[in-house]
Amino acid sequence: AQTVTQSQPEMSVQEAETVTLSCTYDTSESDYYLFWYKQPPSRQMILVIRQEAYKQQNATENRFSVNFQKAAKSFSLKISDSQLGDAAMYFCAYRNDMDSSYKLIFGSGTRLLVRP
């Protein structure tokens, strides 16, 4: 079974500093996508960044970037120049593109606190 593990229940970062959130996954598939979603207190699920498994280049979206290590099945999220608005739950998610449902499998989440 495919699983996603986020081993950090909570992380804290000083405003303007950099923080890295960890995610590992388990799969025997070669064709898949990985995602990071942000869930602020408003409850809304917001897509932060996505990565296609066959692309070696790490995805980047402004202050957000990933470190995708396919062999190690690791997909960490780096947030640079942290802002107060980055405080939220962050979920790592996996999608098997050989599964016709294209459902997302989520990790348990990491709560990010940003200290002013």
Added chain:
Amino acid sequence: DTAVSQTPKYLVTQMGNDKSIKCEQNLGHDTMYWYKQDSKKFLKIMFSYNNKELIINETVPNRFSPKSPDKAHLNLHINSLELGDSAVYFCASRAGTAYGYTFGSGTRLTVV
């Protein structure tokens, strides 16, 4: 212009009641989902519909019945509500395979 809208946002009801949650997307997506987020924030797929056809039913009790009258709507009906059904229920839709998912703002269901 909400892309994926769920109603109601909050629902408090007694055990044993029947309730429905509605979801509508105006994005033209073919596939819609229901996810459940429990009290520990864990998100799990419940159902998936593609063009009104059921694709996934992830070992959800029969008391939960999704209905998709057209590809823009996916409603969730729950019979005989139990305390353990208390959770946040998210509707989501998806465009093509290269894209992520657009989530609704969730419905917090509290069964008392």
